[in-house]
Amino acid sequence: MGRADAPERWPSIPIPTESTDGASPADAQEAAAILAETRAVVDPELRTAVGSLPAPLRRIARYHFGWEQADGTPAADNPGKAVRPALVLTAAATLGGPEARTAAVPAAAAVELIHNFTLLHDDVMDRDTTRRHRPTVWTVFGVPDAILAGDALQAVAQRLLAEDPHPAATEAAARLASCVVELCAGQQADTALEGCPPAEVTLDEVLAMAEAKTGALLGCACAIGALYAGASPREVAALDAFGRESGLAFQLIDDVIGLWGDPGRTGKAAGADLAARKKTLPVVAALASGTPAAEELAELYEAPYDKGDLERTVLAVERAGGRDWAQVQAADRMARAVQELSRAVPSPESAGGLLALAEYVTRRTS
Amino acid sequence: MGRADAPERWPSIPIPTESTDGASPADAQEAAAILAETRAVVDPELRTAVGSLPAPLRRIARYHFGWEQADGTPAADNPGKAVRPALVLTAAATLGGPEARTAAVPAAAAVELIHNFTLLHDDVMDRDTTRRHRPTVWTVFGVPDAILAGDALQAVAQRLLAEDPHPAATEAAARLASCVVELCAGQQADTALEGCPPAEVTLDEVLAMAEAKTGALLGCACAIGALYAGASPREVAALDAFGRESGLAFQLIDDVIGLWGDPGRTGKAAGADLAARKKTLPVVAALASGTPAAEELAELYEAPYDKGDLERTVLAVERAGGRDWAQVQAADRMARAVQELSRAVPSPESAGGLLALAEYVTRRTS
Numbered sequence: 095m096g097r098a099d100a101p102e103r104w105p106s107i108p109i110p111t112e113s114t115d116g117a118s119p120a121d122a123q124e125a126a127a128i129l130a131e132t133r134a135v136v137d138p139e140l141r142t143a144v145g146s147l148p149a150p151l152r153r154i155a156r157y158h159f160g161w162e163q164a165d166g167t168p169a170a171d172n173p174g175k176a177v178r179p180a181l182v183l184t185a186a187a188t189l190g191g192p193e194a195r196t197a198a199v200p201a202a203a204a205v206e207l208i209h210n211f212t213l214l215h216d217d218v219m220d221r222d223t224t225r226r227h228r229p230t231v232w233t234v235f236g237v238p239d240a241i242l243a244g245d246a247l248q249a250v251a252q253r254l255l256a257e258d259p260h261p262a263a264t265e266a267a268a269r270l271a272s273c274v275v276e277l278c279a280g281q282q283a284d285t286a287l288e289g290c291p292p293a294e295v296t297l298d299e300v301l302a303m304a305e306a307k308t309g310a311l312l313g314c315a316c317a318i319g320a321l322y323a324g325a326s327p328r329e330v331a332a333l334d335a336f337g338r339e340s341g342l343a344f345q346l347i348d349d350v351i352g353l354w355g356d357p358g359r360t361g362k363a364a365g366a367d368l369a370a371r372k373k374t375l376p377v378v379a380a381l382a383s384g385t386p387a388a389e390e391l392a393e394l395y396e397a398p399y400d401k402g403d404l405e406r407t408v409l410a411v412e413r414a415g416g417r418d419w420a421q422v423q424a425a426d427r428m429a430r431a432v433q434e435l436s437r438a439v440p441s442p443e444s445a446g447g448l449l450a451l452a453e454y455v456t457r458r459t460s
Numbered sequence: 461m462g463r464a465d466a467p468e469r470w471p472s473i474p475i476p477t478e479s480t481d482g483a484s485p486a487d488a489q490e491a492a493a494i495l496a497e498t499r500a501v502v503d504p505e506l507r508t509a510v511g512s513l514p515a516p517l518r519r520i521a522r523y524h525f526g527w528e529q530a531d532g533t534p535a536a537d538n539p540g541k542a543v544r545p546a547l548v549l550t551a552a553a554t555l556g557g558p559e560a561r562t563a564a565v566p567a568a569a570a571v572e573l574i575h576n577f578t579l580l581h582d583d584v585m586d587r588d589t590t591r592r593h594r595p596t597v598w599t600v601f602g603v604p605d606a607i608l609a610g611d612a613l614q615a616v617a618q619r620l621l622a623e624d625p626h627p628a629a630t631e632a633a634a635r636l637a638s639c640v641v642e643l644c645a646g647q648q649a650d651t652a653l654e655g656c657p658p659a660e661v662t663l664d665e666v667l668a669m670a671e672a673k674t675g676a677l678l679g680c681a682c683a684i685g686a687l688y689a690g691a692s693p694r695e696v697a698a699l700d701a702f703g704r705e706s707g708l709a710f711q712l713i714d715d716v717i718g719l720w721g722d723p724g725r726t727g728k729a730a731g732a733d734l735a736a737r738k739k740t741l742p743v744v745a746a747l748a749s750g751t752p753a754a755e756e757l758a759e760l761y762e763a764p765y766d767k768g769d770l771e772r773t774v775l776a777v778e779r780a781g782g783r784d785w786a787q788v789q790a791a792d793r794m795a796r797a798v799q800e801l802s803r804a805v806p807s808p809e810s811a812g813g814l815l816a817l818a819e820y821v822t823r824r825t826s
Contacts, residue, residue: 148641
């Protein structure tokens with residue numbers, strides 16, 4: 095596969111580096127407005143769905159969504175950013191106008207419920223203790239309650255679609271279920287790769303894992319929006335690919351920022367990924383480079399983490415080409431995303447909302 | 461609520477005790493035949509659904525279903541009994557004839573997938589190490605793989621229904637999703653009750669928990685079968701209630717057999733429930749009886765388990781009326797089940813299959 099170029103008349107989306115956030119102020123404003131409008135219409139649907147749960151599960155879910163404290167008292171509003179529901183609604187509006195956008199609100203809520211079900215379970219598996227600046231559900235309510243709340247959210251997401259009379263709802267339900275299988279496979283690969291010696295991990299494996307874990311649900315969100323707009327299978331596939339490629343670009347950039355970004359801005363300790371010996375995309379690319387720096391990196395990665403080695407490790411990844419590779423890849427994925435989008439959307443003007451969201455996704459952890 | 465009587469001309473289903481297995485040979489044979497026929501048509505559907513999973517999740521699921529060893533080699537066939545799919549198919553056939561039965565096969569597989577998803581997760585939460593005479597998935601593949609395989613099975617179950625063109629499929633999907641929420645709430649209540657002092661647990665709470673954990677999916681299976689037969693909402697509700705009441709009868713009898721049954725026949729160590737200080741139905745009924753034996757039992761249950769106290773504890777439950785209560789309740793639930801069934805099925809003759817399965821359920825752990 096050669097390097098992708100943005101189609102004529104279509105903008106190329108700038109890829110942020112550690113020294114610039116890469117967003118044009120107009121795009122950033124547009125994305126922020128779309129996200130705010132999305133939350134305004136999807137939040138009531140989400141609250142109704144969560145409100146339908148029996149009392150103890152409801153309390154756990156409300157805590158997870160940031161609406162309540164663990165004791166059930168209201169929490170300072172700190173909601174998720176709603177990137178995935180925004181992709182559903184914006185894809186629907188782009189291909190089907192405002193009526194399609196309104197019709198897709200329950201489906202947007204279903205996608206957000208699925209996202210949150212996977213967060214609840216991933217936090218249990220990864221033993222992550224913080225999520226959206228608060229203790230994760232399993233640390234507050236225990237592992238069984240976190241598993242059960244996640245299970246219930248998956249069920250409620252599917253029930254929303256099963257009860258949605260829109261003609262696209264059934265296909266959306268099947269697509270969302272397939273996406274869950276892919277998300278599970280991605281998380282499975284991630285936990286399996288953790289135990290692998292770095293030399294045995296291939297770049298293809300890590301790219302496939304990132305696509306399944308991060309790209310699949312972004313693609314599914316866009317595809318479901320297209321379904322609610324009555325789009326053709328070809329258009330639905332193009333929207334899915336647009337979301338997937340944007341998701342991969344995001345993951346590549348996120349990995350770069352994790353290594354070379356400003357910890358004050360990323361909210362992550364410097365070298366946290368290296369300390370955990372994570373097989374991030376730049377690291378695996380560096381290890382596979384066949385350079386002398388790759389050998390040095392492999393040696394460092396096989397030894398237990400030593401804080402004194404941090405700078406040397408980061409430098410080895412860079413000298414082995416891991417940073418450049420990831421940035422070129424990210425720009426390439428973003429160009430592919432735009433190319434895919436141009437197959438379903440007639441003009442760059444009408445694609446403005448989706449392009450602004452794709453740019454937003456690559457600038458933020460979500 | 462008064463004691464339920466079986467409607468005229470309808471048989472009352474005998475309730476097994478420790479000294480009799482309560483089954484008439486004809487009914488037992490009929491149930492065995494229904495289960496075998498169910499496995500013959502549902503098994504291929506299940507294998508296709510599981511076969512659609514990506515490789516690592518597929519292997520975990522195949523191990524769980526008993527089709528493969530952990531290393532992927534074929535296992536000696538030791539399948540689940542398929543009680544729930546049999547209820548789906550038999551309900552469909554009873555209300556809609558052989559065509560409805562055939563149409564309901566994917567839905568029957570979906571119900572079995574949901575059952576197995578909950579088994580995978582319950583084993584993680586309960587730290588159970590054995591299932592169907594084999595090590596549980598989490599002990600073989602680890603907790604993350606068990607969680608992910610369960611998540612994927614829930615998704616595949618919903619996808620089966622979303623891809624089923626039958627007009628009842630969408631309502632079945634919504635009903636199955638609601639049932640998952642109820643199963644989660646039941647399991648949540650179960651883990652929460654474990655940590656409660658026995659004196660604070662009410663009989664209503666334990667009955668509600670047993671209905672959610674055991675009755676809900678049996679009821680849902682019957683209701684889904686009725687939906688595929690094109691039954692009216694009233695008939696669907698009656699079939700749901702039939703399954704629920706049968707499930708509660710099963711749980712009551714299972715608890716009785718756990719305390720007074722022959723360990724050689726139950727496969728459970730004598731007093732295992734008492735040793736774990738489980739709030740089983742006969743124990744909570746005994747504690748709530750206001751008798752002197754209830755006080756003695758409360759004292760015993762508050763102290764750590766001592767094998768020497770086993771006989772005295774069992775006797776206290778019996779003297780406080782826990783055994784009699786459970787047996788009367790079980791017979792009453794079974795009578796209610798028959799009564800509900802009579803509202804949807806015109807004659808006891810045509811209800812033979814469902815009655816045989818209900819009797820089977822109360823005789824076996826499933």
